[in-house]
Amino acid sequence: MGGATHASSIVPLDNPLMIQEQEELDNQNDQDCLSPRSREVGLLTKVITDCFDRYNKMPKTRIELYKVGKILGKGAFGKVNLGLHRLTRRLVAIKSTDKDQIKEESTKRKMMQEIDILKSIKHTSHIKLLETFQTAKHYLIVMELCPGGDLLNYVRKRRKLTEKNAKYLFKQIMQGIAYMHQIGIVHRDIKLDNILLDGLGKVKIGDFGVSKRVD
Ligand SMILES: Nc1ncnc2c1ncn2[C@@H]1O[C@H](COP(=O)(O)OP(=O)(O)OP(=O)(O)O)[C@@H](O)[C@H]1O
Numbered sequence: 001m002g003g004a005t006h007a008s009s010i011v012p013l014d015n016p017l018m019i020q021e022q023e024e025l026d027n028q029n030d031q032d033c034l035s036p037r038s039r040e041v042g043l044l045t046k047v048i049t050d051c052f053d054r055y056n057k058m059p060k061t062r063i064e065l066y067k068v069g070k071i072l073g074k075g076a077f078g079k080v081n082l083g084l085h086r087l088t089r090r091l092v093a094i095k096s097t098d099k100d101q102i103k104e105e106s107t108k109r110k111m112m113q114e115i116d117i118l119k120s121i122k123h124t125s126h127i128k129l130l131e132t133f134q135t136a137k138h139y140l141i142v143m144e145l146c147p148g149g150d151l152l153n154y155v156r157k158r159r160k161l162t163e164k165n166a167k168y169l170f171k172q173i174m175q176g177i178a179y180m181h182q183i184g185i186v187h188r189d190i191k192l193d194n195i196l197l198d199g200l201g202k203v204k205i206g207d208f209g210v211s212k213r214v215d
């Protein structure tokens with residue numbers, strides 16, 4: 001074993017073209033040995049380092065950075081999917097809006113308002129915005145995932161809540177609403193399917209589609 005020489009490393013040192021070919025072959029062999037996950041990370045890391053080398057900044061987020069999974073919910077103009085960030089492996093929720101469905105300026109403005117409000121809200125009882133980007137067909141909002149789903153399904157499954165549980169949830173909803181009012185935002189669509197639960201069963205208010213800033 002110790003004396004074995006890797007066939008690909010035997011190259012005539014005086015022929016640069018052959019050396020280059022051999023290096024490419026070696027790289028290919030290295031790639032073949034990698035797991036799909038390592039290859040994926042390698043490719044994305046290369047995209048990021050290339051962008052830093054050329055423009056000295058992070059590349060813009062693209063849908064290729066995410067693996068898009070099952071639908072978590074549907075709404076008026078789009079849907080919310082489970083997403084997996086391919087580099088960080090973080091699970092997220094991706095709300096996508098079909099550009100064809102929001103051609104009217106007023107609808108577009110509402111979506112921008114939703115993003116603007118999400119950006120300014122920093123409270124434990126609210127969904128956290130992670131990033132936004134667009135593809136040719138969709139506007140996308142990446143948010144923290146609420147694996148507990150929405151309260152509508154939560155209540156439907158249990159038929160009724162114990163007083164203790166209802167109090168626990170209601171307190172957090174009220175704290176979230178009070179915070180919004182303090183910073184001059186009215187939600188205007190508080191209902192069970194817009195209130196979500198994180199992995200620990202804590203309340204996260206979402207869907208700021210019709211929210212407004214007030215003075
Ligand atoms: N962060 C999240 N994690 C898990 N599920 C989510 C998340 N955000 C939304 N959902 C699911 O998707 C459903 C729809 O999301 P949301 O209420 O934000 O969109 P919408 O009702 O389409 O909004 P709009 O009023 O702008 O049309 C929710 O009721 C919920 O079931």
Ligand SMILES: [Mg+2]
Nearest residue numbers: 075193194207
């Ligand atoms: Mg909703």
